[in-house]
Amino acid sequence: MGRHYLKAAILWILLTAIGEFLALRIPLFPTAAAEEARIIDSSFILLMILGIPVFTFVLAVLIYTLSTFRSREEAPEDGPPVHGRPAVALLWITITAGLAIYVIFNPGLKGLAELRANQRADLVVRVEGSRWFWKVTYPEYGITAREIVLPVHRRVRFEVTSVDVVHSFWVPAFRVKIDAVPGIVTRVFVTPTQTGTFQEDYHFRLQCAELCGLGHSMMTAPVTVLEQGEFDAWVGKAKP
Amino acid sequence: MAFAPILRGLVWGALGFLLGGGGAVLVRLLLGLPAFQPEPLITIGYFPGLLGWLLGVGAWDVWAREWFGLPVRREAVYDWRRYFRFTTDHKVIGVQYLVTFVVLFLLAGFFAMLMRIELMAPGPTIMSAGLYNHIMSMHGIIMIAVAVAAIIGGLGNFAVPLLIGAEDMAFPRINALSYWLIPPVAVLLVSTFFAGGFDSGWTAYPPLSEVNAPGQVLFNLAVITFGFSSILGALNFLATILRLRAPGMTWRRLPIFVWSIFAASFISLTATQFLAAGLLMILLDREAGMTFFNAARGGAPLLYQHIFWFYSHPAVYIMILPAFGLALEILPHFSRKPLYAYPWLVAGFFGIVFLSFIVWAHHLFTSGMPDYLHGPFMATTELISIPTGLVFLSALGTIWMGRLRLKTPMLFALGFLFNFLIGGVTGIFNADVPTDLHLQDTYFVVGHFHFTIMGGMIFALFAGIYYWFPKITGRMYNETLGKLHFWWMFLTFNTTFIPMFWLGLFGMNRRIFDYPPALGSVNRFISISAFLLGSSFVVFVSNMVLSWARGPQAAANPWQARTLEWQVPSPPPVHNFPAPPQVVGHPYDYGFTNSVHALVGVSGGSGEQGVDTDG
DSSP: OHHHHHHHHHHHHHHHHHHHHHHHHSOOOSOOOBHHHHHHHHHHHHHHHHHHHHHHHHHHHHHHHHHHOBOOSSSOOOOOOOOOOHHHHHHHHHHHHHHHHHHIIIIIIHHHHHHHSOOOOSEEEEEEEETTEEEEEETTTTEEESSEEEETTOOEEEEEEESSSOEEEEETTTTEEEEEOBTSOEEEEEOBOSOBOTTTOTTSEEEEOSOOSTTGGGOEEEEEEEOHHHHHHHHHHHOO | OTTHHHHHHHHHHHHHHHHHHHHHHHHHHHHTSOSOOHHHHHHHHHHHHHHHHHIIIIIHHHTGGGGGTOOOOOOOOOSGGGGGSOOOOHHHHHHHHHHHHHHHHHHHHHHHHHHHHHTTSSSOOSSOHHHHHHHHHHHHHHHHHHHHHIIIIIIIHHHHHHHTTOSSOSOHHHHHHHHHTHHHHHHHHHHGGGTTOOOSTTTTOTTHHHHSOTHHHHHHHHHHHHHHHHHHHHHHHHHHHHHOOOTTOOGGGSOHHHHHHHHHHHHHHHHHHHHHHHHHHHHHHHHHOOOSSOGGGTOOHHHHHHHHHHHHHHHHHHHHHHHHHHHHHHHHHHHTSOOTTHHHHHHHHHHHHHHHTTOGGGGGTTTTOOGGGHHHHHHHHHHTHHHHHHHHHHHHHHHTTOOBOOOHHHHHHHHHHHHHHHHHHHHHHHHSHHHHHHHTTBHHHHHHHIIIIIIIIIHHHHHHHHHHHHHHHSBOOOHHHHHHHHHHHHHHHHHHHHHHHHHHHTTOBSSOSOOOGGGHHHHHHHHHHHHHHHHHHHHHHHHHHHHHHHOOBOOSOTTOOOSGGGGSOSSOOTTSSSSOOEEOSOTTOTTOTTOOSEEOSSSSOSSOOOOOOOO
16 A cells, blocks of 8 residues: 555656656747746746646556556456545645645746836837737837837836727737727836847737737737847937 | 427527517617618517527427416427427436537537638638638637536436436426527527628627627627526526435435536526626627727726626636536546545535636736736636645545546546646646736637646546446447547647647737748647547547447446446436435445445335445
8 A cells, every 4th residue: 555655656756857857948938038028937937847746746646546556357346445534635725725825926926026016117109909900109209100119128118009999919029918908008018138020030029919800810010129229220210 | 290399499480580670670660760770680589589489399388388378288209309399308408408519519620620721831721811710709609608518408417317316307398498599599600601700709809899790799699598598507407406306315425426517507597697798788889889898988898808707717617517527426436436535525616616706807917907906816716726626636536546447438537637637737827917918818828728628628528428328328339439539539639739838838829810930830730630639529429329329238337336327227217216216325435335325216116126236
């Protein structure tokens, strides 16, 4: 009896080790080009690290049970009459509750606090969705464009809205998403940390992520992150 | 004539529709509006049309006549024709539900195949973006209907009265009514092809659902009708389980599948109205110029999302609770061990019911709702993993040290555990606000909910179909084909949906007709896997059809199971038990010597000496 527990535990540890190794080695994310992307990716990794032992625990019990506790066709019999002791259920609840509550705080509330820590912005960009294109305006410079161009290392506040149906503002390289809702202005902060263009990397794109009808999948706009000097040059050229 | 009731239902339905539509035209003329507007005409005509259909198909004969002092007319039909009638036998209604929803499942699966052909390569492949959006929306809503009703309506109807030792459901005519509300739902949804389609998904978010083609109106009417059917079904199950348990069937001896239907019915009865209300508000916006969701005229598009998810998140537990119950019902019989931690599991079910009502806004983390709501809804959502964890404790405790009999139902129940585990663990990433900001509305979410609903609920459904096939049909399915179906479906299901997590992380959002070319090879792999997954159902359907027609006669209790339905012949007689069974012990007490669940046919003295087998 004790032997079974020991063998299953060894299997669990083995599977966990393999799982954690793979999770930390396999590239899980595309280009992370913003401070927000770093916070979100590290939340993801923490959840992976915590989730793998849970996954492998069940997997180990399944594999071990299936390989060991088969009924013999020639002599069918019943298993041990066990209803389960309250202590086991209580221990199980304590562990799952402990994990769930831990995850609420870290990465959940901690990540949220990091994402919202700084409410100041160096640059405001207004984004307006309409079927099926994005209109981007820079109120500071009086620029209207069909693309997003940003200076690197400057905190940007996007003010997002829609003129018709619900759209969603999503830049995969920045990891953030916020719906564009008619009648209200939604906000999201991004601090780009890496230069890049849509031509080099398709994750630098503004993609509509909320079903908006016929042209939904084509409702994209290129995103470019430039060095400050290049950005100033772009502003100079784009100004009306 | 076999189809006379259905024909009469169609004729009366058409008359009702003309009456209602004519009335609408008349009112519009009196108001000085253009008389023939298709959308209001359909909306107004539909409800008397629905009433005409229900009365014509049989509600008049077996029910409504007595309201006017007339004798009811019931035909005693016991051959295949009873399946095409307003029959009140719960076993017939169960089969009606089951066959209807398996057919709908295959239809929606066919739509999924069309979507995967389109997505095989970037750029347009076989259809237009508009048609893709419609097919995708159809796939979504039909599969949601299957997930809500196939287990509860099909297997629940068939098995619950048998499992609790009852003669039938508490309200047999309401039961028939809930089933006959389903064909109009299917007809309306298929008719959207002739009304410009609808492209707003199964979620129907306004303002999109208020400005698109008239197909949207048919969608709304279909879902409102379906909701009506769910509410009536839930009411019936609650009443049945509360009032019709056999003597001695105490709450602590209730089979776990019955508990799960009880818990799910509680949600169905109390939450479904919200979806109907939301869809009705869209109809009123469209047809009566009201402005619930029209921002330009003072409405709030976000309001709909709250109302919608206030039903639709609890609804995923309407789908998954009976699946938990079904898998856990099967595990003890095929592990030859008692159900582990039974009272804790039941408490877990009700923990899920309670929490399911206070997590809805986790679908709205990126919607623009106030930031301070994110933390609380993240917390309640993560807490659901505690009662759900008890399902795993019970399942693993049951199979551990058991004597596993790996028949097809058992394989599907174990497959359910594995798939739902992936669905559950990936759910944490969606519940966590920081990661959800990236993952929301991507293929990561598509992967997650297919693992919970298809990998979970649909696998449990197949477990249940194979498990009760001998009881339902009186014939045995082919075990080799059953196992082939399981392995084929299990492997291709995983190769289809696991890569979707990667796609979501790498920038593929959901509900799109086209995607960045760099994602082409992974999508091609998924499409090929999906075609293989789709073809596994050929094995399933041929097994079902051939075995039902020509399978070997099934014994009363081929699984040596202890629960009540196996103590009567296969298929069970019309009134189930010769006399009310006497329940004297737990349903799953395998391994205890001299333990008995129930005495069947003893007190009435008429029937089989169905004293419980001990394995």
